[in-house]
Amino acid sequence: MIDIRSGPQVCGELAGGASREWLVPDGRGGYAMGTVSGLRTRRYHGLLVVAGDTPASRRVGLVSLDPAVTLPSGDRVRLGAHEWSSGIVDPRGFERLEQFALVDGVPRWRWRIGDVVIERELAMAYGRSCVAVVHRLVSGGPVRLDLAAVCTWRDAHGERRADGPAPRMEPVAGGAIVEGAFRLAGPDWTPEGQWWLGVRHREEAARGLSPEEDLWYAGRFSGALDKPGDTVSVLAWADGLAEEPPPATGLVEAARRRNRAVVAAAKPTDAVEATLALAADAFVIRTAFGPDVVAGYPWFGVWSRDTMTAYEGLFLCTNRADEGRELLRAYAATLSEGMLANTADTGRVEYNTADATLWFLHAVNRHVTATADTDLGAELLPLLQGVVEAHLAGTRYGIGVDPADRLVTQGGLPGMALTWMDARVNGVPVTPRAGKPVEVNALWVNGLAGLAELTELTGRDATALWGLHAQAAASFRRRFPAPVGWLHDVVDAPAYPLGGAARHDDDLLRPNQLLAWSLPYAPLEPDAATLRRIATGLFTPLGPRSLAPDSPGFVGRHRGGPAERDSGYHQGTVWPWLIGPFVDAYRRAKLPVDDLLVGLEGHLGEYGLGSVSETADGDPPHAATGCPFQAWSVAEFLRVRRTR
Structure with missing residues (x-):
């Protein structure tokens, strides 16, 4: 396949990184989708978007997993990205990106903080409404990684506001079930339960549509990345909620193998x-x-x-x-x-x-x-x-x-x-x-x-x-x-x-x-x-x-x-x-x-x-x-x- 990758000048500047979009489909009409920079520019962007009775009747579930790295010095560096109704973009984690790449169809982000390098890979379980997000320490460390799970549950064509009821959260082993619709699982789950008000989608504004929504900070996962090769992974899925999928690292590798097989068959x-x-x-x-x-x-x-x-x-x-x-x-x-x-x-x-x-x-x-x-x-x-x-x-x-x-x-x-x-x-x-x-x-x-x-x-x-x-x-x-x-x-x-x-x-x-x-x-x-x-x-x-x-x-x-x-x-x-x-x-x-x-x-x-x-x-x-x-x-x- 052609080499698709972007360096820091594209990743770190919103005119470039936020205008290039990636897609990971689930084989059922659902998907994960976003931008190279990590900034959500559309109401349709999310890490778990679930197809309904028809492929067009999709619902957005897990919106983002915002990483924050705690360094040995105690400094905390946020790597997520959101734009707010004020027009301010905060945090600006894309400024730490040194590369984005599609490798066998699997998106990979690479953040650098001094000598600490962390990679994220994301894949979906083909034929299931299930996303796996894997974070790996490439160099440096030890560090601690927190992942803020930002959620909603709404029609993909609309918005959800804080003036309505808060999403229902049911605690389960390793995470939570949101609205009885999808489940989150990962290490060291801490529930939060807080509205983030006025998140803005610049592409919807440009299309003359309602550009803002409120998002639900459901909680955070945490894990230690002590040495290169260590991983912290999160799963989110919307079918068979009682049954946990295979490990996230295995799902990423399975997606990569399947994509190679699809190409070879053609x-x-x-x-x-x-x-x-x-x-x-x-x-x-x-x-x-x-x-x-x-x-x-x-x-x-x-x-x-x-x-x-x-x-x-x-x-x-x-x-x-x-x-x-x-x-x-x-x-x-x-x-x-x-x-x-x-x-x-x-x-x-x-x-x-x-x-x-x-x-x-x-x-x-x-x-x-x-x-x-x-x-x-x-x-x-x-x-x-x-x-x-x-x-x-x-x-x-x-x-x-x-x-x-x-x-x-x-x-x-x-x-x-x-x-x-x-x-x-x-x-x-x-x-x-x-x-x-x-x-x-x-x-x-x-x-x-x-x-x-x-x-x-x-x-x-x-x-x-x-x-x-x-x-x-x-x-x-x-x-x-x-x-x-x-x-x-x-x-x-x-x-x-x-x-x-x-x-x-x-x-x-x-x-x-x-x-x-x-x-x-x-x-x-x-x-x-x-x-x-x-x-x-x-x-x-x-x-x-x-x-x-x-x-x-x-x-x-x-x-x-x-x-x-x-x-x-x-x-x-x-x-x-x-x-x-x-x-x-x-x-x-x-x-x-x-x-x-x-x-x-x-x-x-x-x-x-x-x-x-x-x-x-x-x-x-x-x-x-x-x-x-x-x-x-x-x-x-x-x-x-x-x-x-």
């Missing part, structure tokens, strides 16, 4: 692919219903569009086809009226997407093509044929096939945003794309051809499907090329605001058209001159912008409160996942692609360490935004590197 060809293979592993989880995919950390749960877009990169490029097969079967069971369930993150199962189902057709075809798993193809074939039939007949939200040209039209209902550009402000779509979007129809043409091939592989007649594919492809080639020199983003778009009779074709320069050249059964043959023109308007080192800078409505900075951020979400913001279709289109046009990936390779050490962000600013220097760890960003980067 058979990477270089350090970047190895890093991406481990990054991909963070998103593949197992729930009570089988394998699934977290769309992004720290705030997303499961979204079928993201899952199916990321499928090839997460499963086929990492040799996890058996898990992928199980996932595809489970998702097929959610089909209703020819549509794949979109998400349950909102609290109910929703089907409000025009493209997730077509990405599902693509994922199944790629799985069968890559694995020769024709048994799965035969099993799912009736359901996939039902998707086509439902689209021909018309289904929810105005999604259906126009009998005049055999292209998919969708939307037209107030407040609906059914493509991946689905941001809304006050219930109004920011990028209204009702009509016939270019990527939806590229996926439709691609899906029909893939399904026809699958039908033939199972010994059935596919004449009707090939005929429908030929009609749709011919209409695509006729309808989407625009006089400006690229493809229309939407054709037959209704007047907006809705209600007018006039329809028009939208020729704004957006990246959605890349799928018309990139998919395996793409409707168009690539044209080098057109792709270069698109690259000039859209390409950045982290991938394509969602809108060209010279277009009306372009937003170059993805910043501010929720409404401001949503207003720019697809109006110029960079989306790294689009590197996949961009590179594929370039390759098909026989244009050079290796230089297109250099920026993303450097990005692996800049924001979400070892991973790829959800978004970035459209304007230079293209600072990363959104989730620091995003599934389809990682998956598409890995996929196009593996298929060189």
